[in-house]
Amino acid sequence: MSHSVESERPQRADAKRNRERIIESARDAFAAHGPETQMDEVARLAGVGVGTVYRHFPTKESLLGELVRQKMERMSDNTRAALDRDGEPFAVFADALRQNVEIASADAALQYAMLGAGEGVWEFAGVADAQLIELTDQLIARAQAAGTMRRDVSALDIPMLMCGVCATMSHTKPYFDWRRHLELIIDSLAAR
Amino acid sequence: MSHSVESERPQRADAKRNRERIIESARDAFAAHGPETQMDEVARLAGVGVGTVYRHFPTKESLLGELVRQKMERMSDNTRAALDRDGEPFAVFADALRQNVEIASADAALQYAMLGAGEGVWEFAGVADAQLIELTDQLIARAQAAGTMRRDVSALDIPMLMCGVCATMSHTKPYFDWRRHLELIIDSLAAR
DNA sequence: AACAATACGGAACTATCATTCCGTTTGTCA
DNA sequence: TGACAAACGGAATGATAGTTCCGTATTGTT
Secondary structure (H helix, E strand, O other), X not given: OOOOOOOOOOOOHHHHHHHHHXXXXXXXXHHHHHHHOOHHHHHHHHOOOXXXXXXXXXXXXXXXXXXXXXXXXXXXXXXXXXXXXOOOHHHHHHHXXXXXXXXXXXXXXXXXXXXXXXXXXXXXXXXXHHHHHXXXXXXXXXXXXXXXXXXXXXXXXXXXXXXXXXXXXOOOOOOOOHHHHHHHHHHHXXXX | OOOOOOOOOOOOHHHHHHXXXXXXXXXXXXXXXXXXXXXXXXXXXXXXOHHHHHHHOOOHHHHHHHHHHHHHHHHHHHHHHHHOOOOOHHHHHHHHHHHHHHHHHOOHHHHHHHOOOOHHHHHHHHHHHHHHHHHHHXXXXXXXXXXXXXXXXXXXXXXXXXXXXXXXXXXXXXXXXXXXXXXXXXXXXXXX
């Protein structure tokens, strides 16, 4: 945002360093205390003052949004890599999905966003989101062409189903096993 | 709670009336403003003071818990009724599930609890929860005996999967269609 | 080395809510 | 009808947490 197409001046060295620290600390903090983590806590972990956090991220939501955006990009990378892989298309799709869900399982901020609790967060991850859907669409098309995936599956179904799995993840009930949930979902997408 | 096995004195008439009003208002309020509804708002809708709300429900969580408990009982009733119905056991199970999810779709408080956001809420619905699982278990056993349901489905899978569908419900993304999500889930439980 | 321009720190501000408290009112029973 | 317990109302309280402000420190440039 600060360095868009017309970047005015390069960012000062300390500012750049602090920005990275804040992002890392925020990820740790959200992982440890969940989405109700306080901005003060993020600042403390990063070894900076709250004011500094706010210079880099105007609101808590924008900070969360950046965390989500980065993870979505990792998901997109995975999915792109899957498109270059050989193998039975449905299996390739399923593996990519497993990997992406695994990423979500390791990131509390992403789970939070997936559950839809923070609507505004998505505004910061919008582009990455659209791109992931587009890539997923290609994987799906191949599997359907191979006849191993249900014809009526749409790329938009995937984030919907992933949200469900994320709901399972963030539950504390001991008998909720998100990996099992995921496998059931994958089964339901296979052609009969 | 106030009238357990050893009820001491009958409840005063106005107290009984107010309790009902509060519950109804709470349901409306949660439906309208989501889980972050304020206690003051519930009181206003019920036409009573906040103090009165607190005499009946010691905490916000306990109020939410009561709403959830009531709905869980309706789900249990549905499930019991299904056990008395004739028909192909898997279809009977699926219909009961559809009905129960429909109940959840009409109640914001229940969705909130399902998403696991309010851990404490379940303490108030504990018994109803266990009962529902027990009844579901019977429906499942029949369908498995008939060979129309996957052998590895457990009664505990159902609330897990329902949580996922609830996550879909409470999302605002327009392309999230919880009914579709539910049908995919049901398909995944059928025997191949 | 001196001077802007940037960036930083963290105390203070503010808004939001759940919850409490206590003076007043209402229902019940004799 | 009178008396007492049970309930009520709603202003006040207290705690939490996001955000702002401004005096100070750091960086990069001439």
